[in-house]
Structures are given as structure tokens and as C-alpha cells.
Amino acid sequence: MSVVDALAAGALVGLAVALPLGPVGCHLVGLAARSPRRTAVAAALGVAVVDLGYALAAATGGLVLGRAVARVAPVLELVATAVLVAVGVHAAVQAVRRFRSPVPVGRRTPPSALRAFATTVAMTAVNPATLLTFVAVVVGGAGPTTARGAAAAAFAVAAGAASAAWQLVLVGGGALLGRLLTGRTGQLAVGLASALLLLGLAVGLRVSG
Numbered sequence: 001m002s003v004v005d006a007l008a009a010g011a012l013v014g015l016a017v018a019l020p021l022g023p024v025g026c027h028l029v030g031l032a033a034r035s036p037r038r039t040a041v042a043a044a045l046g047v048a049v050v051d052l053g054y055a056l057a058a059a060t061g062g063l064v065l066g067r068a069v070a071r072v073a074p075v076l077e078l079v080a081t082a083v084l085v086a087v088g089v090h091a092a093v094q095a096v097r098r099f100r101s102p103v104p105v106g107r108r109t110p111p112s113a114l115r116a117f118a119t120t121v122a123m124t125a126v127n128p129a130t131l132l133t134f135v136a137v138v139v140g141g142a143g144p145t146t147a148r149g150a151a152a153a154a155f156a157v158a159a160g161a162a163s164a165a166w167q168l169v170l171v172g173g174g175a176l177l178g179r180l181l182t183g184r185t186g187q188l189a190v191g192l193a194s195a196l197l198l199l200g201l202a203v204g205l206r207v208s209g
Contacts, residue, residue, distance in 0.1 A: 006151035010158030014051060017133050017159070018166040023202075024123050025170055027087060031116060032174025034098070034191060040174060042113035044167035046120035051130065052160025058134035059152035079126045081202045087119060088199040095191025134159070 018025075024047055032040035124130060 003154045006154040007158040010155035011162040014159030014162030018163040029174035032171040033178035040171040043116035043120045046117040048164035050124040051163035054131045055159035056156035092195035099188040
């Protein structure tokens with residue numbers, strides 16, 4: 001596979017992995033609705049960094065990596081469930097605290113961009129489906145082989161860039177929602193809705209597992 005073909009394949013696969021609105025996407029929308037832009041953008045880049053790393057790992061590891069991930073998938077699903085529950089509970093608690101706080105919305109201390117980045121990195125990294133999707137694409141012949149280092153790098157960079165583009169779209173949508181719901185009650189509704197979605201996805205993950 002040429003570098004150009006690898007770039008195209010990476011972009012398509014990156015979008016395919018990122019487009020479904022899963023736990024991380026729901027978290028991003030909720031975060032962007034109640035946080036400064038820099039915090040939401042940092043969170044979006046956290047997702048893209050993991051997608052880039054997983055795409056590179058899949059392109060260079062291939063079938064061996066896929067089998068290894070499949071063996072530990074049950075453990076990763078447990079970790080993913082725990083992360084979703086923790087983030088969901090934290091979002092609910094923070095939403096209630098913000099609602100009860102006498103400080104106006106615009107004067108509250110914004111969340112740390114570094115913390116937002118680390119949270120989405122953790123949420124994305126413990127999702128075995130992401131890595132297995134990249135592995136399946138590579139093993140199926142739609143991605144570069146382990147012998148093509150330049151193509152593997154191009155595939156990973158394109159996948160990461162495509163993922164980043166979509167995460168930033170979600171951030172933009174969440175920011176618009178935040179502007180529409182700027183009152184304390186609206187912010188509470190956004191925070192609780194985000195928390196409920198994350199907890200529901202955690203339950204769904206355990207039921208499907």
C-alpha cells in the first residue's frame with residue numbers, strides 16, 4: 001500500500017471509528033456545553049491521540065495484537081465500565097454542586113484542560129472495540145502491512161486527524177448547546193443528562209458483555 005492510499009484508508013477508518021456517538025462522544029458534548037472552549041478542545045484531542053496510537057499499533061502489530069486484545073477484552077470491559085461509572089457519577093455531582101453554588105456561571109473556575117485531556121484519554125484507551133476495529137481493518141487488507149513503515153505512520157496520522165476533526169465537531173455542537181442553556185437550570189439539565197447517558201452506557205456495556 002502506498003503512502004497516499006494509507007492516508008486515505010486511515011482517514012476513512014478514523015471517521016468510521018469516531019462517528020458513532022458512544023460514551024466518549026456523549027462526555028465531550030456535555031463537557032463542551034458547560035466548560036470553556038480550551039477545556040473541551042483538550043478533551044477532544046485526548047480522544048484523537050489515543051485513536052492515533054491505536055491505529056499505529058494496529059498497523060504495526062496486526063493479527064498478533066488483535067489476538068492479545070481479544071484475550072483480555074473481558075478485563076478491559078470491566079475497566080471501561082468502572083471508568084464510565086466514575087465519570088458519570090462525577091458529572092452528576094458536579095452538576096448538582098454548580099446548581100447549588102451562588103457563584104454565577106460565567107465566574108466559576110473552569111475545569112483544567114489537562115484533567116479533561118487525561119479523562120478522555122483514559123475513557124478511550126480502555127475501550128477494546130476501538131483497537132479491535134483498527135486491527136480488523138489492517139488484518140482485512142484495508143490498512144498497511146507491518147512491512148511498510150511509512151504507510152503505517154501515514155495510516156495512523158490520517159486516522160488521528162480524522163478522529164480529531166469529528167471530536168471538534170462534537171465540541172462545537174456542545175458549545176452551541178451550552179450557549180442555548182446558559183442558566184443554572186439549563187446547565188444542571190445538561191450535566192445530569194450527560195451523567196445519565198454515561199451510566200446507561202456503562203450498564204449497557206455490562207449487559208452486552
